[in-house]
Amino acid sequence: MIRFESVTKRYPDGTVAVDELTLEAPSREITVLVGPSGCGKTTSLRMINRMIEPTSGRIMLDDRDTAAVKPSDLRRGMGYVIQHAGLFPHRTILDNVATVPLLLGQDKKQARARAAELLERVGLDPAFAKRYPAQLSGGQQQRVGVARALAADPPVMLMDEPFSAVDPVVREQLQDEFLRLQHDLGKTIVFVTHDIDEAIKLGDKVAVLRVGGKLAQFAPPAELLSRPADPFVAGFVGRDRGYRALGFAEAGQLPLNDEKTVPLGDKVRAAKDIAQDDWTLVVDADTKPQGWLAVGRLPDRALDAEITPDLLNLGGTLASESGTLRAALDAALSSPSGRGVIVHDDGRYAGTVTASRVLARIEERAAKVRADAVHAAGGEHRDVAPDGIGGGR
């Protein structure tokens, strides 16, 4: 656990970067510090490992005052990942990862064996071990950065915008793998980002900071979306809050249409025979959905052709049956047929669902949330809906 106790950082010129920050990052969870530039989030992070010293207040690491620990010792017990990875250009990937174990006095062979294991863990080909950082892409470098931070198996990880400098596709991949890794490792993580979507996706708890280094709200992401503490948080969390909050609501057992499908390689005529509204879902040999076939637009002579992947419309997203209401609604809204495709957890086809079915489920849930809120408030604030607090956009 990392606890900020009234921590303030004031620079000699009078600028206050962090103002009386009190906050506890729980053990084995991801705590995200998020806010616009100038909100002191990076300064706060760097005070944890004493790269920056607080002007006043204390930072406790499991009830030990960090100010009493020698900085180099403190840092060797905390993994650190930064935006551009900050790899050592003169060392091979393997030796980059082995840095902290070597600093801790492990012998070279042992440290390198451990490093090789970690490279695999973060999804890097062992062939990269002998290369140098400049020979890797940004995303690959960032994986090495994570491996290096994990090498000495520190209980704490500090991450400063680690995924901000890579393209959106790679970023999403890295985020997903990061969550999987954290699920296995259970580190105490403090994660800094300026991207509220990343904060909401990754954080167990999110601290929203405002310019001047004041804590605006510290809450789990779902609460941040449903009950922003003030107009600043509401504005920062931004548009589509209601829709994004659905990303935290499990869809549960949705009533699925047991719609018929055709496998790839069948005749187009077979698809036309079972089409609803001129659309038929095409699956592969394992019944994994491949895309939608528009049979209404095809000329008669095409009916005897085989169904090939290039005929398919790939517009629809897939939602897992154990997924969220947001994923289910998105599957329905994005599907060219208007029917969202739901799959089993192993990716096989389960059924389809329409947007109106998902909306009905959302309505049910919202009614229940309102009823609970009224109940919790003892019926005194009957006219204030929980989602209305703070207003905003």
Next chain:
Amino acid sequence: MGDAWNYFFDHRAEIQDWTGTTLWLAVLPVAIGLVLSLPVGWLAYRYRWSYPPIISGAGLLYTIPSLVLFVSLPGLLGTKILDPINVAVALTVYTFALLVRIVADGLLSVAPATLDAAAAMGYTTFQRLVKVQLPIAVPVIGAGLRVAAVSNVSLISVASAIGVTQLGNLFVEGFRQGRTPPTIVGLVLFIVIAVVFDAAILLGIRLLTPWRRAVAAR
């Protein structure tokens, strides 16, 4: 060319002796100058306010005419006027003056993110300097060292003017006798020494920076 060869052959004992002096005057001042420039260059890097005065001071040192330095050093050091130590010290001063700036700039060339990462990994300031900053600065410092080395070789012959004998005496001989063979022999030998010295430094740089070739080959 045949005359030059004959001259070389006839005077090989002398030339061998002079070559020895020239060689140590080529290597030692550069080595010592490098060692001295590291801490001073680090100071200029570490304390930003000290960068302008240190760099300007080094520049001024470099502008002192070599003859003045050769002649005034015995007074300053208490050495004999013909002692080759005077020349070695003067050449060391020039190398040092050239390299201080190079060292400071080499250290400054290390990316801030790399330095941050090193500090955050738990390197102490000194470990970070030795294990991270200096190795990454090798290409910059090495390039400066090559310039310093060849310019040092070219300065050595001036020592003949104050009577310290080395291969530069061949030029004095050539001028005195009004014929070219000694001059040609001297030129060839100086060029060979400069080229070999430069190649040795280049080899050292390449051995210290396998990472740069790996990247260039990409």
